[in-house]
Amino acid sequence: MNFFNSISIGFKEIWANKFRSALTMLGIVLGVSSLVAMSALVKGMENGMKEALVAIGGLEKVRVEEQEIPAAQRHLADQAIGLTVRDVYALQRSAPLIKLVTPEMRLGRFATVTRNGKSPDWANVTGTWPTAIEMNQHEIQYGRMFNEIDDEQARNVCVIGTGVRDQLFGTPEKGGKEDVVGEKIHINGQPFRIIGVFRRYESELDRKMREMEKDQPKETGGVQRRRGWGSGRGNNSWVYNMKNNTVYTPLNTMWLKLKSGGVGTNTVPDPRLAAMNIKVADIEVLEPALQQARNVMMHTHRGIEDFSFQTQENWSEGITQAIRNQRMSGGFISAISLLVGGIGIMNIMLASITERIREIGIRKAIGATFENVFIQILVESVVLAALGGILGLAASQGIVQLLTLLSPTENTPIITVPAMLLALGLSACVGVLAGLIPAFKAARLDPIQALRYE
């Protein structure tokens, strides 16, 4: 008796009891489809996170910020100088594991960016070095980044993100100017020339949606509602949002022109940096590099630890945790469904062999061995489960499409082949496990007693 024969017998048996078999398969269908759909969701989340992580500058980037002086050093508070550009130089000089350091000086909450009386909801006005472009993985679309000469001479130049541009000049989709290089804007009342515009940063999904909307423009000209890309779409959208609302000026411009607290005062402007960004050559050496940086800075800060390192790991760990939770709950639901499905199959197989005791007796009377009967029942059980698994795979496609339709703002779920194979393999395993006991019971039947069974 060959294997294909057994399978075809299994199929016939299932076909002979279509309705019952379909009901039995339901558990497996649910288990497999939830498993595949959940893993697709998780995969989508992961992809979104990876994209956002790249946009934020990668894991190699670490932010150095000021922090409150530890309690034990509180008495030294008036000697604490905070982060200054001296720290940047010191790190460049003495921390070889650090590839890149950039200073960031901010105007704080009171920065105003205006053009013809218009100003954006918010803009992240930062004074920094030309290397910030590499540090934060910016890309220039129009014009250029300011250079060291611009910085040295503290020129009133700036490079802006598309978020700021759109709010000052109108979105290109609505006829706003796209290339605004050479235009004038005011930052805290001082005139600045735009010399560069960054590319628009957005997730893959947002880009697709934007292009779709561009293809079918809305005719409503009424109130302008910002259903903006990056405003609440997906859980990583703030990353792109922030990046698009960047306004970069040279560090010295920021320090000497904007921080001086108005024209005519003779006091030296506050030299303190809002933060520094450092980048290590390789994520593998993150730990020793941070140690190195800390040693250098403890020296420049005379032993006062008024700074701290913020790695992106905290942020990515949060998301990783969310992903892990999702995976766990998805796995749990699928496992329960598969278990229930398996019990259903075992139940139906037991019922089926009880109905077919006579048939089994006849088969044994004409020469079926223990193995023949055992395999026949087991194959039936596996075919039932695997068929459920295949239907489950089909159902999962539908579920994923439905999910995408219901909430297009989330990361697109991605069905992966390994997830499908795993689900199918699991359903086959469930079939084997569920079939063992019925198969054993059937194979062990005594032919005479089975034939006499009414």
Place this chain on the structure above:
Amino acid sequence: MALVELRNVSKIYHLGGEEIRALDDLSLDIESGEFISIIGPSGSGKSTLMHILGCLDSPTKGTIQLDGTMIHNASSRELARIRNQKIGFVFQFFNLLPRLNVMQNVELPMVYAGAGSRERHERVMAALKLVGLENRSKHRPMQLSGGQQQRVAIARALVNNPRIVFADEPTGNLDSNTGEAILDLFRSLSTQGRTIALVTHDPEIAAVTPRRIEIRDGKIAIKVDPKLAGLDRVSARAVPAVASPY
């Protein structure tokens, strides 16, 4: 050596402390090519004997040799193989699988024997032709009359070309005309050289077989002279079984 040799075979059931001797120290030889009928009243042990001969059941005591194999102590796997290869069994209630068609029913023993589909097809058609049902191969058992179903069962019993065919009241569930036809089929099979042992209630049926054995209370009661049937081709060698201790 005879094709089948039973020696002092007993089958004892225990029911609530009571001992039932379905077969009681029975000895019997069947030669190759014989056509033998086993007759006896209800409950005398005919079916029990058939089942033991057909390797479906095992005796409580005694030895059985079938075509060179001692089957009383064979493993269940070995018994399955013997049932498949050496024995054809025909039941009173046909025992066809209702969901399979005629073709599939008849080929089932060959499927378990591991025969290829081409060979199966050829031999199934040959067997169906032998019983006159070659044009019904796609029918379901339920679409056939009782006599036709029994023919299918006989074709199934013959398809693996067994050494011996056992039939337990093969006409018991058929009207007398149909039963007659089935009996004719067995007779023609016998003239083709097949070894057949059939159980019947009906003395008229038993009368047509060259050799006849009567069983009472699990013992062979009467040795019938083969000349009565007018066929001396077959030797009747029923071992004296009346030698009971009382």
